[in-house]
Amino acid sequence: MTEPLLRADKLTKHFVTPRTGQTVRAVNGVSFEMFAGQTVGMVGESGSGKSTVGRMVVRLLKPTQGSVTFRGRDIAPLRDRAVRALRSDLQMVFQDPWSALNPRMRVKRIIQEPLLLHSKLSDSERSDRVEEIARSVRLNTDLLTRFPGELSGGQLQRVCIARAIATSPGLIVLDEPTSSLDLSVRAGILDLLQELREETGAAMLFISHDLGTVRLVSDHILVLYLGHIVESGPMAKVFDEPAHPYTQTLLSAHLPADPRTQLHRHLLEGEIPSPIDMPPGCPFSTRCPLVRDECRTALPPMVDIGDGAQRAACIRIREGSNQVPL
Amino acid sequence: MSLLQVRDLHTHFISRNLDNEIRVAKALNGVSFEVSRGEVLGLVGETGAGKSLTAYSVMDLLKPPAKVVGGTVEFDGRNLRDLEAEDMNKLRGSEIAMVVQNPRSSLDPLTRVGEQLIRVHTAHTDTSESAARARAIEKLGAVGIPAPEQRMRAWPHELSGGMAQRVLIAMALMNEPKLIIADEPTTGLDVTVQAQILDLLRELVVTHNVAAMVITHDLGIVAHYCNRMAVMFAGRIVETGDVETVFDNPSHPYTRTLIASTPERLKEGKQKVLGGGAPPNLYNLPPGCHYVERCRFADESCNKPLSLDQVGDGHFAMCTRLDAVREGWPS
Amino acid sequence: MADLALDGAPKERSTIEKVWGKVVGISRRSPTSIIGFVIILFFGFLALLAPLLMPYDPIAANPNLILSGPSAAHWFGTDGNGMDVFSRVIFGSRFAFGIAIPVVIIALSIGIPIGLYSGYKGGNIDEAIMRVVDAFRVFPSIILALAVVAAAGPSLLNVVLVIGILDAPIFVRVVRAEVLALRSSSFVESGLIVGNPTWRILFVHLLPNAIQGAMAQTAVRAAWAVRISATLAFLGIGIQPPTPEWGAMIRQGAEFMVNGQWWVGIFPGVALILMVLGFNMFGDGLQDLLDPKRRSGGK
Numbered sequence: 001m002t003e004p005l006l007r008a009d010k011l012t013k014h015f016v017t018p019r020t021g022q023t024v025r026a027v028n029g030v031s032f033e034m035f036a037g038q039t040v041g042m043v044g045e046s047g048s049g050k051s052t053v054g055r056m057v058v059r060l061l062k063p064t065q066g067s068v069t070f071r072g073r074d075i076a077p078l079r080d081r082a083v084r085a086l087r088s089d090l091q092m093v094f095q096d097p098w099s100a101l102n103p104r105m106r107v108k109r110i111i112q113e114p115l116l117l118h119s120k121l122s123d124s125e126r127s128d129r130v131e132e133i134a135r136s137v138r139l140n141t142d143l144l145t146r147f148p149g150e151l152s153g154g155q156l157q158r159v160c161i162a163r164a165i166a167t168s169p170g171l172i173v174l175d176e177p178t179s180s181l182d183l184s185v186r187a188g189i190l191d192l193l194q195e196l197r198e199e200t201g202a203a204m205l206f207i208s209h210d211l212g213t214v215r216l217v218s219d220h221i222l223v224l225y226l227g228h229i230v231e232s233g234p235m236a237k238v239f240d241e242p243a244h245p246y247t248q249t250l251l252s253a254h255l256p257a258d259p260r261t262q263l264h265r266h267l268l269e270g271e272i273p274s275p276i277d278m279p280p281g282c283p284f285s286t287r288c289p290l291v292r293d294e295c296r297t298a299l300p301p302m303v304d305i306g307d308g309a310q311r312a313a314c315i316r317i318r319e320g321s322n323q324v325p326l
Numbered sequence: 327m328s329l330l331q332v333r334d335l336h337t338h339f340i341s342r343n344l345d346n347e348i349r350v351a352k353a354l355n356g357v358s359f360e361v362s363r364g365e366v367l368g369l370v371g372e373t374g375a376g377k378s379l380t381a382y383s384v385m386d387l388l389k390p391p392a393k394v395v396g397g398t399v400e401f402d403g404r405n406l407r408d409l410e411a412e413d414m415n416k417l418r419g420s421e422i423a424m425v426v427q428n429p430r431s432s433l434d435p436l437t438r439v440g441e442q443l444i445r446v447h448t449a450h451t452d453t454s455e456s457a458a459r460a461r462a463i464e465k466l467g468a469v470g471i472p473a474p475e476q477r478m479r480a481w482p483h484e485l486s487g488g489m490a491q492r493v494l495i496a497m498a499l500m501n502e503p504k505l506i507i508a509d510e511p512t513t514g515l516d517v518t519v520q521a522q523i524l525d526l527l528r529e530l531v532v533t534h535n536v537a538a539m540v541i542t543h544d545l546g547i548v549a550h551y552c553n554r555m556a557v558m559f560a561g562r563i564v565e566t567g568d569v570e571t572v573f574d575n576p577s578h579p580y581t582r583t584l585i586a587s588t589p590e591r592l593k594e595g596k597q598k599v600l601g602g603g604a605p606p607n608l609y610n611l612p613p614g615c616h617y618v619e620r621c622r623f624a625d626e627s628c629n630k631p632l633s634l635d636q637v638g639d640g641h642f643a644m645c646t647r648l649d650a651v652r653e654g655w656p657s
Numbered sequence: 658m659a660d661l662a663l664d665g666a667p668k669e670r671s672t673i674e675k676v677w678g679k680v681v682g683i684s685r686r687s688p689t690s691i692i693g694f695v696i697i698l699f700f701g702f703l704a705l706l707a708p709l710l711m712p713y714d715p716i717a718a719n720p721n722l723i724l725s726g727p728s729a730a731h732w733f734g735t736d737g738n739g740m741d742v743f744s745r746v747i748f749g750s751r752f753a754f755g756i757a758i759p760v761v762i763i764a765l766s767i768g769i770p771i772g773l774y775s776g777y778k779g780g781n782i783d784e785a786i787m788r789v790v791d792a793f794r795v796f797p798s799i800i801l802a803l804a805v806v807a808a809a810g811p812s813l814l815n816v817v818l819v820i821g822i823l824d825a826p827i828f829v830r831v832v833r834a835e836v837l838a839l840r841s842s843s844f845v846e847s848g849l850i851v852g853n854p855t856w857r858i859l860f861v862h863l864l865p866n867a868i869q870g871a872m873a874q875t876a877v878r879a880a881w882a883v884r885i886s887a888t889l890a891f892l893g894i895g896i897q898p899p900t901p902e903w904g905a906m907i908r909q910g911a912e913f914m915v916n917g918q919w920w921v922g923i924f925p926g927v928a929l930i931l932m933v934l935g936f937n938m939f940g941d942g943l944q945d946l947l948d949p950k951r952r953s954g955g956k
Contacts, residue, residue: 058850060846060849060850084852084853084854085852087850087851087852088852091850091851092850094843094846094847095843096843099842099843099844100843100844100846100847101844101847102844102847102848102862102865102866103844103866104865104866105862105865113851113853114851114852117851117852117853118852160847163847163851164850
């Protein structure tokens with residue numbers, strides 16, 4: 001078995017709110033692995049902690065507990081200076097391309113900044129490399145002399161991606177990279193990501209609340225709920241045979257953009273509890289249609305389903321009564 | 327007979343820049359559509375296409391420098407553009423109700439939920455306070471809020487996003503409106519909550535026989551919750567028809583691109599979508615078709631004035647190159 | 658193409674039309690700023706061409722013409738030393754600019770880095786810096802200035818340094834507020850993710866985006882510098898007579914005012930008021946143009 005590129009082990013992040021001093025349990029013991037060249041989709045609704053996990057993986061945030069082993073080294077306890085040295089190998093693309101770029105910097109300077117910080121290229125070599133990168137993200141090189149304010153959303157996101165791939169990182173975290181873009185623009189970006197994955201061989205952690213998009217790009221899926229992974233597995237398996245009741249309801253609430261698909265809906269009552277006031281036991285127990293008393297007391301462990309590629313955290317799986325009725 | 331008929335609506339942003347030049351951004355350029363009771367019209371389009379602006383123009387809620395400069399808005403037999411401001415005020419919130427994005431920010435944070443509901447009703451009718459209160463409780467129950475009597479005393483900040491949106495819908499229902507305009511009603515809500523809100527909205531259309539217009543950029547919502555759809559591009563409706571008809575047989579190249587860009591279509595087809603591109607400059611629109619710069623099928627004929635032409639039963643599109651598009655579109 | 662959206666609908670205009678259009682455009686938005694600008698321009702012109710405009714040497718005493726009223730030979734009369742008030746008022750504009758400009762530069766170069774750092778780091782460091790800034794703010798700056806200048810000695814250099822340092826907290830506050838607003842926007846996070854060290858985040862990424870508010874304040878702060886330096890001189894702590902500095906001249910003139918020799922003090926006083934007014938009016942306009950949000954949001 002090959003060593004994973006990244007292994008997150010019991011990642012936990014708790015924030016303390018400045019005014020009230022309450023503890024926000026954003027992420028609670030998340031463990032997963034990523035292999036080179038793999039695209040992992042992380043889905044969850046707001047408050048599921050998916051962005052926080054992404055930021056811990058690239059060490060924009062320091063985990064409260066747990067480890068992030070990247071290329072065999074635990075990067076969780078590293079200091080800022082050591083983290084900076086990792087940046088050429090560990091990149092991130094943010095949700096909102098309008099605010100992710102310095103409005104006072106020309107596109108060319110934005111794309112070459114990582115090269116300036118991490119490579120010893122001469123000025124002319126760097127210029128050549130910037131043009132090469134711009135072409136690889138299908139960004140018109142005329143735009144290199146423009147400011148971000150002069151570009152459209154899709155062009156801006158291409159600049160963000162160009163900057164992220166400039167130093168050929170081994171892992172890129174993409175936090176909702178297409179959710180603020182218009183539909184037709186979104187398709188172009190997804191297409192580009194597919195292409196770059198084949199070209200660069202970078203592993204990608206694709207964070208999104210949009211199941212349709214995740215399904216399109218991912219090999220493997222992680223489903224988050226209230227800072228816990230409730231289900232993980234190969235994309236097709238999770239989509240076709242979701243095991244956890246939450247995954248089932250989440251998938252059933254998705255609206256495919258096709259009026260002829262039949263919806264099989266499990267309507268869910270209520271809303272996600274606050275991560276300040278976490279329910280004891282299974283995080284989904286407050287809304288789960290299959291809830292039992294024991295769900296409310298102890299956190300269910302992840303159990304293997306079939307050959308073990310797919311796993312979910314629900315006590316009903318062993319007895320096979322985990323299907324939410326329609 | 328349609329409840330709302332909008333004909334050739336034009337809205338411009340008129341301003342002066344620092345160089346003291348008058349600048350006109352033509353945001354709506356002849357929007358025409360209609361909505362009938364018992365149906366949901368989905369208005370789709372990209373950011374800046376003029377979806378919300380259409381709603382605000384219909385409701386006469388524009389703030390300068392935006393101004394309606396042409397067209398008619400006929401609602402229930404009256405041309406709303408001829409109404410006095412006072413009469414329009416009466417109409418808003420009673421006969422036409424609006425449900426907006428970010429529900430929490432559209433509730434008054436310093437007034438209890440129940441009080442706000444009651445006010446909406448007493449402002450438009452001569453009902454007594456107690457009758458209005460009973461009605462408010464009834465409506466809160468109707469939108470699926472548990473324990474409505476207790477919820478009347480809730481403050482807006484105590485509501486979750488989904489609850490706040492339900493309260494807003496309850497508020498929209500207080501005066502039994504004939505038309506509900508919902509502007510991105512579920513953007514920012516989670517998918518599991520989104521389904522609850524949309525189910526509620528559709529149910530109301532059926533049970534109360536109201537007309538609804540849903541503004542969204544999500545084709546999934548249109549596909550499953552709307553009867554008819556209108557696709558907007560740069561201040562015009564470029565295609566309209568029954569949802570199934572349009573999805574099965576999109577005619578305008580922009581509609582085709584939109585539908586081909588959905589994850590579902592991308593998943594099944596291997597064809598590349600080449601639809602992206604910047605929205606046209608509203609200060610300097612092309613003379614004919616606004617999509618011309620992004621269209622692969624454009625020729626000289628696209629520079630002539632266009633109209634929404636019938637392409638099928640209740641199905642209209644604004645394109646002179648329909649034949650070329652049909653033949654040339656990769657299948 | 659957002660740039661097209663901004664500059665679209667091209668219409669041929671001559672250069673004169675464009676410049677005039679800009680002037681009318683700005684004056685529609687903020688007519689006072691144009692007046693203020695003209696006043697500053699006028700004083701700038703006086704300061705630059707002072708040697709050509711002054712009919713007499715501003716510090717040449719004429720013992721035969723002490724305290725003579727305005728006349729054709731001495732438009733603003735002469736002072737207690739027999740020096741020509743008109744020439745002294747003109748020369749005084751050099752002192753006004755010579756104090757205002759370096760004071761603002763000193764205040765900016767202290768205030769901006771501290772404001773950037775404080776806003777970006779947050780936490781206890783920010784808390785400590787802001788307490789110091791507050792302390793400066795609640796303590797009347799004129800008294801502080803008086804004490805420090807009195808202790809350090811009343812030279813022009815000392816006055817400029819002290820006023821400049823006293824004014825820095827204003828820029829700390831303005832820049833810090835701007836940084837706080839920017840800190841949450843993800844371009845700072847983007848700067849971190851590509852591996853920028855803190856100094857680059859502060860000066861390459863934050864500074865160009867956080868400086869508008871500070872720039873908008875400069876003219877108002879210049880007015881304040883002119884005013885407070887004149888006050889110091891008037892109180893006898895700053896620049897000393899017979900230096901042709903307006904504050905010092907007003908101090909001298911005040912003594913003669915009671916005897917009816919009004920011209921010694923009134924003319925430099927009017928010049929001072931006019932210049933402070935000019936800077937303030939221009940400053941208001943500058944804030945409207947550079948920083949419209951902050952103004953309309955109230956202070």
